[in-house]
Amino acid sequence: MTADAARTELRSIADSLQHYVEILKEGGLGGLPRTLHMSSPQAHPQARPQPPSPAEDRPIASPADIDGQALDSLAALRDAIGDCRRCKLCEHRTQIVFGVGDPHAELVFIGEGPGADEDLRGEPFVGRAGQLLTEIITKGMKMRREEVYIANVVKCRPPHNRNPETDEIAACEPFLRKQIELIQPRIIVALGAFAAQTLLQTKTPISRLRGVWHTYQDTKLMPTLHPAYLLRNPRDKRLVWQDIKAVLREMGRL
Ligand code: SF4
CATH class of the missing domain: 3.40.470.10 (Uracil-DNA glycosylase-like domain)
Known part of the structure; x- marks a missing residue:
């Protein structure tokens, strides 16, 4: 990717984030939730935050997901x-x-x-x-x-x-x-x-x-x-x- 293309990409991501913040403010929220993350740096320039995919598509956690980890x-x-x-x-x-x-x-x-x-x-x-x-x-x-x-x-x-x-x-x-x-x-x-x-x-x-x-x-x-x-x-x-x-x-x- 050229430097210009990278700049354009970054600008579009910033625009998307700004739009999302405005939606949150309209909804009465003062800031971004902790859980906000971007799913892909290759977002389309006009892309807006997408709703999560249906839960049925995702695996249900087993206790081993957490119990198996050395969390201290x-x-x-x-x-x-x-x-x-x-x-x-x-x-x-x-x-x-x-x-x-x-x-x-x-x-x-x-x-x-x-x-x-x-x-x-x-x-x-x-x-x-x-x-x-x-x-x-x-x-x-x-x-x-x-x-x-x-x-x-x-x-x-x-x-x-x-x-x-x-x-x-x-x-x-x-x-x-x-x-x-x-x-x-x-x-x-x-x-x-x-x-x-x-x-x-x-x-x-x-x-x-x-x-x-x-x-x-x-x-x-x-x-x-x-x-x-x-x-x-x-x-x-x-x-x-x-x-x-x-x-x-x-x-x-x-
Ligand atoms: S298991 Fe369900 S309720 Fe618990 S943190 Fe994950 S998404 Fe939230």
Whole structure:
């Protein structure tokens, strides 16, 4: 390729990126999502960003995709996940919501999946339910949000906030398992029926799971009600407080 041709090529790629940024801004986004990448430097001069190919064409992750790799930190795991397209949830997300908090936290909270606010911000539990979770941590437990780790069963937002489907959980759960393996928390709190039932591989209702210690990957797990449920049913906050007190007792903080 000549120098002129290379310059033209670069200019066209820059134009495409600029156009994409404008689309994002119109949609109310302040910047590029972490997952943006260019698929080919040979893009046509008029080419615009293309939607991802159908998920059915892509392989579903097996645990070996991640478990087989010598990953020694959450940052290395996040890099290994990359711009993951292992399940169809990639098609509607803004970005992957990996998790946030102390990489060596004693206590890990696990929810179901990102909602709209989390999808935009790239951080779990930042909407109204997230604010309530933060209050539980800071006011109820007298801990800082940065002291714990917060993640979800699936890392991409299910469209219309539907429950993640079986194939999506199968594709994404290896990431969560690796996260737990790397963090090595003393205690996991599963937030809501979906997270608890998925992690414990049971259909038992949350009303019977909560308040009782279980085990996930050799780690003690306490299921409790989801903060979003508490927003609709504030009277049940007392049940969550019972569960949280059990967690605090186990941690030697009560
Ligand atoms: S939900 Fe998990 S497996 Fe599916 S695309 Fe997102 S990161 Fe990948």
